[in-house]
Amino acid sequence: MRVTTAFNRILQLPGASVHTVAFTDEGIVIGLRRRRRRLLCRCGARTAARYDSSRRRWRHLDFGACRVWLGADIHRIDCRACGRVRTEQVPWARPNARHTNDFENIVGWLAQRMDKTSISRLLRCSWEAVDAIVTRVVAHHIDDSRLDHLYRIGVEVSGTTRAWSSPR
Ligand SMILES: [Zn+2]
DSSP: OOHHHHHHHHHOOTTEEEEEEEEOSSOEEEEEEESOSSEEOTTSOEESOEEEEEEEEEEEEEETTEEEEEEEEEEEEEETTTTEEEEOOOTTSOTTOSBOHHHHHHHHHHHTTSOHHHHHHHHTSOHHHHHHHHHHHHHSOOOGGGGTTOOEEEEEETTEEEEEEOOO
């Protein structure tokens, strides 16, 4: 099986497929390619007209001891409905987020059960990132269905791998 096929099956991302996989010093960087050409504004309007584009990375849930990032071109669109230039909405992350929906949903779920310092250690991200995510996730409905099949997260704490199990 090709590595891109394997990562497609593992990630099952909406609206995008895995194009490249790179193992770097920082972790695994997964390059995505979009399935649709038409771009979505956060207001719900769709357009094919791009204003400009840039490369962005989103932190995703760790694979074992490896940090994982998704990378993709993100476009700005001149939205007629909004009457201004806006950044497109991608299917795997909330507007302005630098973490994926899956990562943010886990943070949101954990935030109801433990303090932010513990979450930042568990998920190996900054306290500030946890705080910003909690604020953003509370504003949206937490998609609990993404957690239905998640029963264990492997985390590395100070060199020892521990398993954390969902109480469901
Ligand atoms: Zn718009």
